[in-house]
Amino acid sequence: MAVGRESSTIGKTGRREARLPAGSSGLRRGSNLEHVADFNDSVVLDAIRRSRTGSSRAELTAETGLAAQTVSDVCQRLLDQGLIAETGTTSTGFGRPRRTLELVPASRYALGIHIDPATITYVLLDLSGNLVAHFSRQTSSPQDADVILAGMTSALDVLLAGSGIEQDRILGLGIAAPGPIDIAGGVMVDPPHLPGWHRVELVDRLHQATGLPVVLGKDVTAAVVAERWAGAAIGSSDFAFLYLGTGVGVGLVNGDIVVRGRSGNAGDIGHLIVDVDGPPCICGQRGCLGAACSPLFLIQEAVAAGVLPASPDDGQLVQAVRRVGTLCRAADDGDERAVAVLHQSARRLARAITTIGGILDTELVVCGGPAWAPAAHHYLPLLKPMVAQQFVMREIHGLNVVGTALGADVAAIGAACLILDERFAARP
Template identity: 50%
Template sequence: MGDFNQAVILDSIRRSEEGLSRVELAASAGLAAQTVSNICRRLLDSELIMEAGKETSGPGKPRTILRLNPKGMYAIGLHIDPALTSYALLDAVGSVLVSVDESTDLSSPPAEAVAAMGRRIRQIIADSGIPEQRIAGVGVATPGPVDASSGTVVDPPHMTGWHRVPLRDILQETTKLPVVMDKDVTAAAVAELWAGADASATDFIFVYIGTGIGAGLVLNDEVVRGASGNVGEIGHIITDPDGPPCDCGRRGCVKVTCMPETLVAQARAAGALPGIAEGQTPSLPDDVAALVAAAAEGNSAAKDVLAQSARRLAGAVSVLTNLLDVERVVFGGPFWPALAPTYLAQMPALLTHLSVTDSVHSVDVAGTIVNSGEEAFGAACLVMEKTFSPRAAQLLLDSKG
């Protein structure tokens, strides 16, 4: 209970741009004034929060305003993608102090590649000059599926040989720091919560468009992870019953109709993009950018490919919004910026048309507030979430105790 109450206080302070007094904290958290005072004293002693001046409001003694101390703690984020490995160092208020991008090493044995990532993290910490005791931990975002209980990544797409890699154990051994691991889409949902602390919607779906497409789920202001940490595997939702065959044995799944590589292949087949020259290694980001540029320049085939993808993905997303009765859908991921103009123009009307609750409430559609290219920020936010966010699970008592 003490840990939960402390998390409530920290979360309330971080959500307030101007800071809060002890009186305001007691009112917002529903805790006794003495309890709040004791918690704040511990947080001040540990330098997680700081006093930031006094505020006079009516008669009586001025109130001392409390804010997060940016230098009170730090977190490292590691985002692993089949093409790019990204690192970020964050302070306690979420400012990115260091950002590093490197090509993902898929030629070395996975265990060796992960150990090298751990050594890179050690180097980033050493170069930063930050005292190691202020580093709260390492957050890792990786393509799914994952085995959350063992901290293992299991056969991620486009990463041949990465079969049941004990990611968490290897990184803990090489960094000597606590490690929190989640799917990339879950980390993106956490980052959206962290960066959008004042957002009104507490129930939303985060649709992550990367090399693959997945969905993160936030209900009652908490990220839902599922029994094994694999919530949001939407690749086999059918978007077109007459679409291309999928390796699951059915036709028209998200996996074969909506993925960026699928859109590029469709564009090439329709003549909207040039073919691949002999010896040329295509770049998926470059190809998607070229497809979007062709559509913007009026290429009808390119426009049709993007419009069809918006309709298909809206069908998949509507399955989730209708099932979960959420008020908001947020899109993000590495390929979102390129696709955003088309999707934001079409998705709201499509989801309204497909919604079974449109007469009760609307479904807001928005792009992520986290900057493109900051996927490692989301990974670091996993550490912040563990430190700052109160979760109901913290209140559960061991039935055997």
């Protein structure tokens, strides 16, 4: 499956660049044509990055399909740029020992911002995707885009000052935002849980404020890029990421290509029906995933069961996300009513996961997000056997369900990974 890749980027000159290269499956093979040197550099760098113990030039030649001289030339360029380093030698038992090449994580960095109705999260990652610095702020006026944007630049300055990293080593700023987004214009378009954000020009405004290249992506897309770059799915060419936060969405990787869709808004599965007897949805149906597995409905069920007391804020989605942790602590303390609420939610999630797995024909679904984090230790033991039993292709291959290794801030980490992926991922 060849899937186009779309991105909206502001370069160092301030001019917007649009890219739509095609993709191919598996680890990409290089080309020995001189005019695609940049692509070959990315192929070799990606192979070195994915090797946890480093690679020799001979191993890179075999893995990438490039000529030995081409690999040698590429490695020299990467060494000159400080992106890789020779870290030792290995002996094969005959001939000269081979020099091991490894990524230099501290050679480059990327900033990321995740815009969420409850919290704005800021991160700084190194080239390996390791978290170097992080902080978050609750959004006191989430509907006022101008107020939020005014604070973003100062927040980034604080983050950088605390890290001690020189700005000339910062590759750019990635933004993970709730959809829908206008990729071509770098704009957020009326996100449902941020009613004051009407066509907010995120890319242009943050580029002008920071002077950095800026990349905008949907939050679920950012999350799946994070898992591919630094999380549980490193080395996986086909997997899905189920994001549970103030909203529900899915990020997809097929044939080692991040599936973004025609407009960059792929992954909206909120109206997938997972419980025909579930709650009514704004679309007119009942039991849609976005309604039945939302933090809001989870807390409403907990209140109805007597697990949690009623609150004047029960109708607020942002507050519901925060109360999921309280529900999970009740279940941890042995409250059978709380356990029953979480079990019912897990059954709905299992139906969604098996549907996603069947559509993508994948062996892996990673789950994460703010509403997943407190409930993960309840959900995973339930989801694994449910999915194994329901998956229609179980006689051909299994479908593994895992939680993200990147924590509740996976979308913010993914925002920074959008920069790393844009700059260094191998694409024709």
